[in-house]
Amino acid sequence: MKFYLEVWRQKGPESGGKLEQYEANDIPAEASFLEMLDIVNEDLTAKGIEPIQFDSDCREGICGNCSLTINGIPHGPGRGTTCQLYMRKFRDGQIITIEPFRADSFPVERDLVVNREAYDRIMQAGGFITERAGSAPDANSVPIPKVVADVAMDAAACIGCGACAAACPNGSAMLFVSAKVTHLGLLPQGKPENHRRVLNMVRQMDQEGFGNCSNYYACEAVCPAGIPASFIARMNREFSFASLKESVGVPL
Amino acid sequence: MTLDSQIPAGPLDKKWTSFKNTSKLVNPANKRKFDILIVGSGLAGAAAAATLAEQGYKVKCFCYQDSPRRAHSIAAQGGINAAKNYQNDGDSVYRLFYDTIKGGDFRAREANVHRLAEVSNQIIDQCVAQGVPFAREYGGLLDNRSFGGAQVSRTFYARGQTGQQLLLGAYSALSHQIALGNVQMYSKTEMMDLVIVDGHAKGIVVRDMTTGEITSHAGDAVLLCTGGYGNVFYLSTNARGCNVTATYRAYKRGALFANPCYTQIHPTCIPVSGEYQSKLTLMSESLRNDGRVWVPKRKEDCSKDPKDIPEEARDYYLERKYPSYGNLAPRDISSRSAKEVCDDGRGVGPGGLGVYLDFADAIKRLGKHVIEERYGNLFEMYLNITGESAYERPMRIYPAVHYTMGGLWVDYNLMSNVPGLHVLGEANFSDHGANRLGASALMQGLADGYFVIPNTISIYMATQFGKKVDAKAPAFQEAVDAVKARVQKLMSIKGTRSVDSFHRELGKLLWEKCGMARDKKGLEEALRRIPKLREEFWTNLKLLGSAEGLNMELERAGRVADFLEFGELMCLDALNRNESCGGHFRTEYQTPEGEALRDDENYGYVAAWKYEGDNTPPTLLKEPLAYEEVKLATRSYK
Numbered sequence: 001m002k003f004y005l006e007v008w009r010q011k012g013p014e015s016g017g018k019l020e021q022y023e024a025n026d027i028p029a030e031a032s033f034l035e036m037l038d039i040v041n042e043d044l045t046a047k048g049i050e051p052i053q054f055d056s057d058c059r060e061g062i063c064g065n066c067s068l069t070i071n072g073i074p075h076g077p078g079r080g081t082t083c084q085l086y087m088r089k090f091r092d093g094q095i096i097t098i099e100p101f102r103a104d105s106f107p108v109e110r111d112l113v114v115n116r117e118a119y120d121r122i123m124q125a126g127g128f129i130t131e132r133a134g135s136a137p138d139a140n141s142v143p144i145p146k147v148v149a150d151v152a153m154d155a156a157a158c159i160g161c162g163a164c165a166a167a168c169p170n171g172s173a174m175l176f177v178s179a180k181v182t183h184l185g186l187l188p189q190g191k192p193e194n195h196r197r198v199l200n201m202v203r204q205m206d207q208e209g210f211g212n213c214s215n216y217y218a219c220e221a222v223c224p225a226g227i228p229a230s231f232i233a234r235m236n237r238e239f240s241f242a243s244l245k246e247s248v249g250v251p252l
Numbered sequence: 253m254t255l256d257s258q259i260p261a262g263p264l265d266k267k268w269t270s271f272k273n274t275s276k277l278v279n280p281a282n283k284r285k286f287d288i289l290i291v292g293s294g295l296a297g298a299a300a301a302a303t304l305a306e307q308g309y310k311v312k313c314f315c316y317q318d319s320p321r322r323a324h325s326i327a328a329q330g331g332i333n334a335a336k337n338y339q340n341d342g343d344s345v346y347r348l349f350y351d352t353i354k355g356g357d358f359r360a361r362e363a364n365v366h367r368l369a370e371v372s373n374q375i376i377d378q379c380v381a382q383g384v385p386f387a388r389e390y391g392g393l394l395d396n397r398s399f400g401g402a403q404v405s406r407t408f409y410a411r412g413q414t415g416q417q418l419l420l421g422a423y424s425a426l427s428h429q430i431a432l433g434n435v436q437m438y439s440k441t442e443m444m445d446l447v448i449v450d451g452h453a454k455g456i457v458v459r460d461m462t463t464g465e466i467t468s469h470a471g472d473a474v475l476l477c478t479g480g481y482g483n484v485f486y487l488s489t490n491a492r493g494c495n496v497t498a499t500y501r502a503y504k505r506g507a508l509f510a511n512p513c514y515t516q517i518h519p520t521c522i523p524v525s526g527e528y529q530s531k532l533t534l535m536s537e538s539l540r541n542d543g544r545v546w547v548p549k550r551k552e553d554c555s556k557d558p559k560d561i562p563e564e565a566r567d568y569y570l571e572r573k574y575p576s577y578g579n580l581a582p583r584d585i586s587s588r589s590a591k592e593v594c595d596d597g598r599g600v601g602p603g604g605l606g607v608y609l610d611f612a613d614a615i616k617r618l619g620k621h622v623i624e625e626r627y628g629n630l631f632e633m634y635l636n637i638t639g640e641s642a643y644e645r646p647m648r649i650y651p652a653v654h655y656t657m658g659g660l661w662v663d664y665n666l667m668s669n670v671p672g673l674h675v676l677g678e679a680n681f682s683d684h685g686a687n688r689l690g691a692s693a694l695m696q697g698l699a700d701g702y703f704v705i706p707n708t709i710s711i712y713m714a715t716q717f718g719k720k721v722d723a724k725a726p727a728f729q730e731a732v733d734a735v736k737a738r739v740q741k742l743m744s745i746k747g748t749r750s751v752d753s754f755h756r757e758l759g760k761l762l763w764e765k766c767g768m769a770r771d772k773k774g775l776e777e778a779l780r781r782i783p784k785l786r787e788e789f790w791t792n793l794k795l796l797g798s799a800e801g802l803n804m805e806l807e808r809a810g811r812v813a814d815f816l817e818f819g820e821l822m823c824l825d826a827l828n829r830n831e832s833c834g835g836h837f838r839t840e841y842q843t844p845e846g847e848a849l850r851d852d853e854n855y856g857y858v859a860a861w862k863y864e865g866d867n868t869p870p871t872l873l874k875e876p877l878a879y880e881e882v883k884l885a886t887r888s889y890k
Contacts (some may be wrong), residue, residue, distance in 0.1 A: 012801060030525045038752070039528055045750050045805070050796045053804055055318065057491040059531045061633065062416055063322040084636055109462055110802040117439070120319050124431040128424035129383045133303045133702040134374070136381035140338060143392025153385040153410060156417055160321055184383050 001027045001092045005040065007052055008099040013109050019097070029088040033076065034059060034066065036087055037098075054112040059083045061224065064159035067106075067114055067166075069099040074163035074222045081161060081224045101166035105173070105209045116162045118208040119176060125204035126197040127180045129190050142188050155183035157225040164219035164227075170211030175219035177201050178235035179227045185238060195242035195252045202239055255508075255860060255875040258663040259363040264881045265346070268367045271664075272707055276714040283308035285720075286713055289456055289471035291443045291498050293320030295415075295422055295694060296677025297477030299701025302425035305434035307706055312469060313426070313435055314458060316442045316493055316807075321423045324479060324491040325697060328415025329536035329630070330399065331407035332379075332694040334372040339396050343404040345369045350882065352692060355401040355582050356657070356685020357834035357850065358884050359511070361858070361877065363664060364682045371703040372695055376408055378702055382421040386410050399690035400537055401582040401889075407691045412536055412629045418694055422701070442807065443498045444735045446474065446505045446673065447727050453502075453673035454721040457731045459739075461807060464800040466739070468732050470723035472716050473672045473709065476502060477701070480656035480678040482515065484815045484822065485767070486759020488653035489521060489534040495811035496818045499660050499679050503821075507668040508860035508873060510681035511658035512818070513826035516688055516835045517768050518654030519586035522637055523606040532652040533637060535609070535630055537690040540579045542614035542623065543647070545570050545586070547598045547607050554600050558608055558646050569593055577889040584687045584835045584848075585889060587651035591768050592846065594650075601648045608646035615643065651768060655693060657684040657835065658825070661860040661875070665708035666700060669860075672712060676700035681858065686834025739799050742809050747792030751808045754789050758782070758812070758819055766823050771839045775827040779820060786816040821861060821870065828872060831855045852884050 003024040010017025024040050031039070034056050041051035057065040061084040070076030076085045090096065098112065106114040144152075156179070164175035181198050184190035190197070213232050220229040246252060260267040278286070286309050290301045293315040301313040317323060337343040349369040353360055376394075380386065386408050387395040396405040410417040429435040440461040447455035447468060455470040481496035482488040503509045520535045546568045548554050553561050569589055571578045581589070590607050593599065600606045615623050620643060624631070631642045638648070659681040666674045666682075677697040684692065765778035789812070797803045832841040832848035833855070841849040858875040 028526050028528060031528050032530075035528050035530050038530055042750055042752065045794060045796060048796065051805060053802055057317060057322055057493050058324060058327045059492060060327055060489075060533050062327050062413065063317070063324070063491060065317065065322050080636060084633070086636070086639075088639070113802060116318060120321070120427070120437075120439075123321075123424065124427040128428040129381065130428065131378075131381045131425075132306050133299075133378055133425075133706065136374070136377035139336070139376045139380040139386075140393050142380075144388055145392050146388045146390050149385050149388040149392075152383075153387075153417075156383075156385050156410075156420065157413065159416075160319065183385065187383050187385070189381055190383050 001029055001087055001090070003027065003036070003090065003093070004095045006095065006097045009052070009111055010108055011110065013107055017108065027087055031087050032059070032083055033070070033085040033087065034083050052112065053110045056083055062159060064161035067101045067162060068112055069101055069166060071097050074101055074166040075224055079224060079226070081159070101162055103162065103165040103171040105165065105171060106162055118210070119160050119162060119173070121208065122173065122177060122201055122204045123180065126200035127184070129184055130193060144188060148186055152183050152186045155179045155186070155227065155231060158227055159225050161224065163222045163224065165210060167218040167222040168211065169216055169218065170214060172213050172219070173205050173210040174213040174232045174235065175223060175227055175229065177205050178231040181235045181238060182231045194238060195245060198235060198238045199242050199246065199252070253669070253862070253873060255661065255669070255873055256663065257361065257875060258665055260664065264362060264366050267363050268370050275707065276710055278710045278713050280308045282717070284310065286310065286473070286716070287312065287471040288473050288475060289469055290314070290475045290477060291456065292323065292477035292479060292679070293426065294323035294325035294477060294479060294677065295419055295697030296701045297323070297475070298419065298422035298426045299698050300475055300477060300676055300705050301435050302422060302429050303702050303706045304709070305429035311429070311435040312438065312471065314438045314441045314443060316440065316461065318440050320426055320437060320439065321420060323419060324494055325419045325694070326416045327491065328694055329412045329534065330538040331397065331409035331414045331691040332375065332418060333399070333406050333691040334376045334408060334695065335369055335406060336373050336376060338394060339405045341404045343406050347404065348372060348406065351402050352683070352689060353685065353882050354887055355687055355689035357687050357848065357887055358685065358852070358879070358882070359833050359877065360685030361682055362879060362881055367704065368683050368696060368699050371699045374703055375695060375698045379418060379421050382425060384410065384417045384421045397538060397541055398580060400540065400580045400586070401689040409538065412538070412627060415694060418698065422698070443478070444501065444810070445731045446502045447731045448505050448670065449721045449725055449727045452671045455723070455728055457735045459735070462802055464803070466732055466735050468723065468728040470721050470728065472720065473674060473712060475674045475676060475705065476660065476679050477676045478679045480659070481818060482653045482656050484759070484819050485653045485763050486755050487524065487529065487532050487763070489518060489532050492531065495814065497811050497814045499675070500814045500818050502660060502668070502670070502673060504863050505670065506863065507670045507673055508661035508862055509658070509821060510661035510858050510860045511825065512822040512861070513766070513829060513836050514657035514686050514834065515653060516583060516655040516657060517587040517651040519583055519590055519651050520609060520649045521652035522634065523601055523648055523650040525602065533633065534652070534654060535634060535647065535649060537583070539609060539627060539630060542618070542626065543579065543609040543611050544568055544613060545579050545607055545609055547593045547600060551597045554598060554604065567593070567598070574889045581889045582687060582689060587768055588837060590651055606648035606650045609649045610646035611642060612646070655688055657681065657686060657688055661858065665711050666705055667712060674705060674709065676705060686836055739806070739810070742793065742806065742813070743795055743799050745791065745793045745795065747794050749792050749794055751793065751795070751805055751812050754785065754793065755808070755812045755815065758785060758816060762819050762822070766826050769837050769839050770826050772827065775823045778823045779827070782816065782820045782823070789813065789816055824870070825859055825861065828859060829855055850886070
């Protein structure tokens, strides 16, 4: 197969960038999108052009490292990460535009590589259950109904890739934050810290410059882990209640 | 030099307890004075960083990914073993210990493995307390499934994403400690060398992958939790970035590399489809709980639609050869059996390199919805990659490199022969012998990080009061200069071949000569060809861009340069071991039925290699494996 690529090239975080045109020749239909870029990079190297820098690691859809916007859609057409996108999904001869994830809170470092440390800082603000290795009771001492554990798992499946914020017109990270708030908040082990957690995580999210949710649901549409936007409503409910408690001076 | 494994005295099942009762401790006020450098943020690294920080040590943690949450532990699918015996099926700490020793083909250290089995139960408790959403039954209690090499159901799981959930648990604990200021996290930072001061590991040299800056960090101890070296084969189930650099650099600084030839080939991966392929995708071994492995009995049937091959024309070869374990035979045995039937010309799919994993019977027995609930995400992944639905037709699978049992040599305290240098998880050699059982990697990574190192590190730390090393010591500057010079050298070659082309060539050579089956002739050939390839690499590598700023080709070049040296060590070890055991199958040493033929008398030892210089062969040191509890037996899964 053959493709005409328009790829975002940017030297460094401070410099401007622009789309460059490259051809992708002799691409097997079974190749993944990233393997197509590998082939293009080998071609570029042979021609003495610096290869395109892009993030990827596990290449099986779970590490959340790949972060390409393809034809305007984070992770491209279909559900799944960029690494799980295969070239047979494209038409021979198609023009493909490749940009990094676009969100104010994810500054571009070079070419298609963005900095997503903001998500780490949100996790540090409250995305945990306070416990100490060695202090846990027997794992079966607290039964958790299967239906609850299943929803917690649905939420915990988030891979932290940032596609939600990149897809959102407001650059909102609420799908990401609500997934963690839901996962830990549903489990009996997480409940003691529910209110502190939601307040701290949402405040950190605001501080990082992420916007708010205004119900576009673009996040849900691109999420490779299938996190539903209904978790945002759950988080808002939890947040309102926690804020109310805080405002009347209830210790959290 | 003799290898002292520091195994505590006393009966096997009392060793860990007596160790804890009598080992040296460091009081909380003193822990604050110690800086610990941890390289890697996977299960072992993140768990160790979080736990040591909880205890009061000052921790710096480094990872090459852009976030500690992306370490490759995240990709483990199937589950984690523990001896809880929640299923009332006869499991116990002893059985988990014995299965692991036997699964490792009697090439692991008894005391370490028993300790692993002992702490396994605590890991599950710890993870549940962190909020890991393990699978549960309707009554709210934890569910289990069975895995290869065991006749009990002792595996805990979170759908097909157990590694992800366990890693996110450790990452959340790590995040908490970062927020408290107890851990300083350095993402996108790659370890380039180890710094030794007066014979002790006291620092590391790192490269900031974003700016290209090369600096050093000083500490009171160094922990390498940097995973395995499976990517030496280029194609493996490892992440693209997984590499041997940290452990190999430590080896070149004097740490012993143990059993490098023990590599695990996982039986259930999606077969290779082309030259351009960048990695292989694993299908969890848990699939073998419900899937039946087969190939056609007759070569003529191989190209037929599997639906048109009647039951009597199918060879369910694992069930036939190993009736008591059947499709759940251990990984090395299953992989080798797949190779045998394919070598026999009965493989299916492109190039005849594949076997069927068939769910038709399980779907008939349990219903599609049950299979979907158990393996839904794996079936989806398979569909996405191959364009075929495994609900409709059997999956095609083939073995691929997955895990490496070899690693830096460590004693019972997880300390290498270099004082202060500790090695955890897949990066060390200690627990899996010559073959790892499924769902045991997660167990070992977390055991080392949460429960072993927090207890054993004090042995070393208690000797280090008042011995803080100054980061201005000459050893640091020397190491930094050496790393800078090496980077410059790579950049200045200006040849014509890309990094990946060298890596692919090395990988193919090793897969053919030091892969699922090895022999003397092939290994000798590899040992002749690797130095030539390495020489070409250092004279004909083409790298563009600069060493300042982000340059992924340069990162890869550094790693491939180390693989080009390490591959040789691996072949040397495989050539030395004139026996077959676990993942190391030398075709000259097999039983008439084609099973691995061990030689306990001559090779019942850990092979630990000592670096002697670039142009001198390494020295072999042997740690004899003394079995006090277990009787050595021929491994049988029939």
